[in-house]
Amino acid sequence: MWLALLDRLKTKDRLFKLNIGTDDLCPVCGSCTETSAHLFFNYTFSVACRQQVRTWLGFQQGRNSIISLLKWIQRYDRSKVQKTIMYAAIACLVYNIWRVMNSAVWNMKVPSIKYTFQIIQFEVKSRVTKLLSNKTCNRDRDWFSSL
Template identity: 30%
Template sequence: MEFRNSGSWIWKSIGKLRHLARPFIVYKLGTGITCNFWSDNWTGMGSLLEITQGRGPAATGLPKNAVVAEALREGQWWISQSRSRNPIIQLVKQCLPLPSVVDTRHDGEDDCFLWKVGEAEPSDIFSTATTWDHLNPPLDTKDWYEAVWFKEKIPKHAFVAWLAALNRLTTKDRLISWGLAVPPHCLLCGNHEESRQHLFFDCVYAEQVWQYFYSRAAVTPPNLFLDALVWLKRPCRNRNVAAILKLTFQASIYLLWKERNSRLHTSTSRPPVNLIQEIKVIIRSRLEPFSRIQNARQVLLVWRHAVSPAISDATVVRQYE
């Protein structure tokens, strides 16, 4: 099949994927009058034309456009009578199944295409999900997956938290490892070398942000970044508290990284109290739509006890009821 320059771009792009699709397509033989002997995968071993590297038709004398039924002579493969030692002919003989696979009856079933994924049995049912998983085997799920990708997440916060979990943020220790001449000191405190662990956990600036929220929630997460992520999957039994802790964690990571970049690129800085206030506003705004779907009183009272101790329960509930 040849593509012309005037053809559709989508059609030509699909055509370039034929080498991926071909191994999935097998022929279920019936009468053998439509299945091509050389190009179709009817033996279960692939295309005989590819197996013989394109030399099969010339070596055996069977035309390239011949169908399977034309390769039979009185109930036997025409090539079975050949005594040639030609390696191509011997290879074709080894690939051919028993002639009985062809239904020689006049009222026999027609040939048909089937879809075969991996070691599964061929089927006339196509599954996009199964085919995709076979072409793109899923990687092992990370231990911290649920701490990053959860229903209540804020997408941009989750994305930065995901990069941090993979240690793909351009912290100074990584820049130096790439050979860049940059000062190693942390932009938030200026006292230690900047790394993921220091920037988000060990830095005195970041510690003030964490201390404000986690002291009010009465929880003590691990001190190492990845350990904290694993702990954050199920930090407590209360589902609402757990969601708030995850939101707080990601918002803190996001704004700490944003503050670090602001100091690097614009030489502007803010005290930790400003970040704390912004995190409170962000999370409260995020909880509002969820509180309408779930138990509003429970969600908002959890938030009130976590970060807004100065506001009474009645005031918070009345504001959203």
């Protein structure tokens, strides 16, 4: 997440500028330059995954960068616990999209959007469940249980 926020992921456009690789095209769609913006906001796979995560968490706001999405969550009228869960889901989304792209490059395989979303749900739920404390209010617990 940190590297994505700083736009320091080793995307094909960055590697190509360093004379690493034969092209800078997205390994999945093959029609656009692979940049961080393409990976997380223009690539149809990530757009569909992001939409499913937003629907799952109950917010419909669309943003065109990771930073603007995180800032929107910060200003969103929810409890601190719910915001933290949303942050965790966005971090998990970024990580899993990056994993999908690496799988496309190294394994020549792209998992389905449905499978990727299920992985995101599982990872967020399992990690957050371990972190919820007894001090968490019932409203936040109920909201999390409904996910």
